[in-house]
Amino acid sequence: MRSKLPHTGTTIFSEMSGLAAEHKAINLSQGFPNFEPDQALRDRVQYHMNHGKNQYAPMAGVLELRQKISQKIQNLYDVVYDPSDEINVTAGGTQAIFTAISAFVFPGDEVIVIEPAFDCYHPAIELIGAKVVSYEMSSPDFKVDWDEVEKLMTSKTSMIIINTPHNPTGSILRDSDMKALISITLNKDIIILSDEVYEHLIYDNEQHCSILAYPALRSKSIAVFSFGKTFHCTGWKIGYTVMSSALMKEFRKVHQFNVFSVNSFVQHGIADYLADSQTYLSLPDFYQEKRDLLSKYIQNSKFKLIPSKGSYFILADYSQISDLPDTEFAKWLTIKNQLACIPISVFYQSKKQEKLVRFCFAKTEDVLHKAGEIIQSIV
Known part of the structure; x- marks a missing residue:
């Protein structure tokens, strides 16, 4: 059978969320809030x-x-x-x-x-x-x-x-x-x-x-x-x-x-x-508190923080932690440390490697604290 998208498989978002569920990891991979609408x-x-x-x-x-x-x-x-x-x-x-x-x-x-x-x-x-x-x-x-x-x-x-x-x-x-x-x-x-x-x-x-x-x-x-x-x-x-x-x-x-x-x-x-x-003008303050909370944990860890000016995502450089390619590192972080993230190379057509992973901070404070503690524990 012919395919119009022969090189396209399951998205990394589905893959990492599935891995998070399998290993009971905190899921900061897929971009969705863990709290309800107003x-x-x-x-x-x-x-x-x-x-x-x-x-x-x-x-x-x-x-x-x-x-x-x-x-x-x-x-x-x-x-x-x-x-x-x-x-x-x-x-x-x-x-x-x-x-x-x-x-x-x-x-x-x-x-x-x-x-x-x-x-x-x-x-x-x-x-x-x-x-x-x-x-x-x-x-x-x-x-x-x-x-x-x-x-x-x-x-x-x-x-x-x-x-x-x-x-x-x-x-x-x-x-x-x-x-x-x-x-x-x-x-x-x-x-x-x-x-x-x-x-x-x-x-x-x-x-x-x-x-x-x-x-x-x-x-x-x-x-x-x-x-x-x-x-x-x-x-x-x-x-x-x-x-x-x-x-x-x-x-x-x-x-x-x-x-x-x-x-x-x-x-x-x-x-x-x-x-x-x-209902929408209050959102910058609402999400900035979450960004700042997770940022402090990243800054006090072996990850290097890449500041986020917008969205509900933040990047972290793991080059001082591991030499693994980012997809393998993301899987390792999920399986061994129960924290799911998204590797950045999947967003490049060339699969460019910069040893970066993405965390979603659209989560409640308790989840961000638990995730932050894991981030700080990695050496």
């Missing part, structure tokens, strides 16, 4: 489930939710996007990314991906019959040299994928990065796909530089967001995407035959919940 949000979702919102939602998403999203964007980034034809609710960020790539990338095209990169980008590009062109960031800064990115651009480049705050590194793009991106794509027919699912998880008084805030990129940009990441409900698989009406017309051609629509009662519940902006 009771107020769950109450609104249950209310709408119990009051008739159980049939198909509109293809673009419940209008009340799209209106709330539009208002949220205006409040945050001082730009107005039309709820009717510039905002679409999706079945999570991954579906939005897959649909965007399917709609705008053609066989034979080239897509520039900034690595390390979340693992859903490459397969979507390959399924289309396009080519991944990798730009590799390096530890410890994980900064983008935009002049080098520009050198990768050819007449076949149809899309550049960016991610800020960044998974897995915790780095962020700043205003200077966005202006450089504007400069290198000026007068070029290139779509910018901006994965911003961690937009509210940003620390140390840094500002999230959303692609939506840059008018020069509006006609060519697609921004992807996740309510699952924002409201601690990753299992609900609900997000949204924002783009110009011209781009949205093409996006919806694919979206309608992909999932068509997203579950109704959750959309109505989130629409209600978004009335209070503190």
Whole structure:
């Protein structure tokens, strides 16, 4: 039997979570919280489930939710996007990314991906019959040299994928990065796909530089967001995407035959919940406490901390502990020390080795303390 993804197997996330369960390890590998969404949000979702919102939602998403999203964007980034034809609710960020790539990338095209990169980008590009062109960031800064990115651009480049705050590194793009991106794509027919699912998880008084805030990129940009990441409900698989009406017309051609629509009662519940902006504006403080807690343990260990400015991930350099390749080290840490993490080489097409592992700190304090004690005990 032929395979469209012959080199793709089970994701590292499933593998490490399975290993964690088998060895009863603390699971800081897969990126999900171990705590529940706000009771107020769950109450609104249950209310709408119990009051008739159980049939198909509109293809673009419940209008009340799209209106709330539009208002949220205006409040945050001082730009107005039309709820009717510039905002679409999706079945999570991954579906939005897959649909965007399917709609705008053609066989034979080239897509520039900034690595390390979340693992859903490459397969979507390959399924289309396009080519991944990798730009590799390096530890410890994980900064983008935009002049080098520009050198990768050819007449076949149809899309550049960016991610800020960044998974897995915790780095962020700043205003200077966005202006450089504007400069290198000026007068070029290139779509910018901006994965911003961690937009509210940003620390140390840094500002999230959303692609939506840059008018020069509006006609060519697609921004992807996740309510699952924002409201601690990753299992609900609900997000949204924002783009110009011209781009949205093409996006919806694919979206309608992909999932068509997203579950109704959750959309109505989130629409209600978004009335209070503190539900998301309070997140930096909430998660920074968790980041700082785990960071202190790492700093007082033989690991070397790579500071995280955003997302709910933090990297640690284990070069003073082991010479093992990172995947083998991650398995050793899980099996022998009952602490699961993710190796960073899996996020590079080249499997680049920098002796780094990723920990997820979207956990309750008791779990972070236990994990931290294990980290400090390793010699």
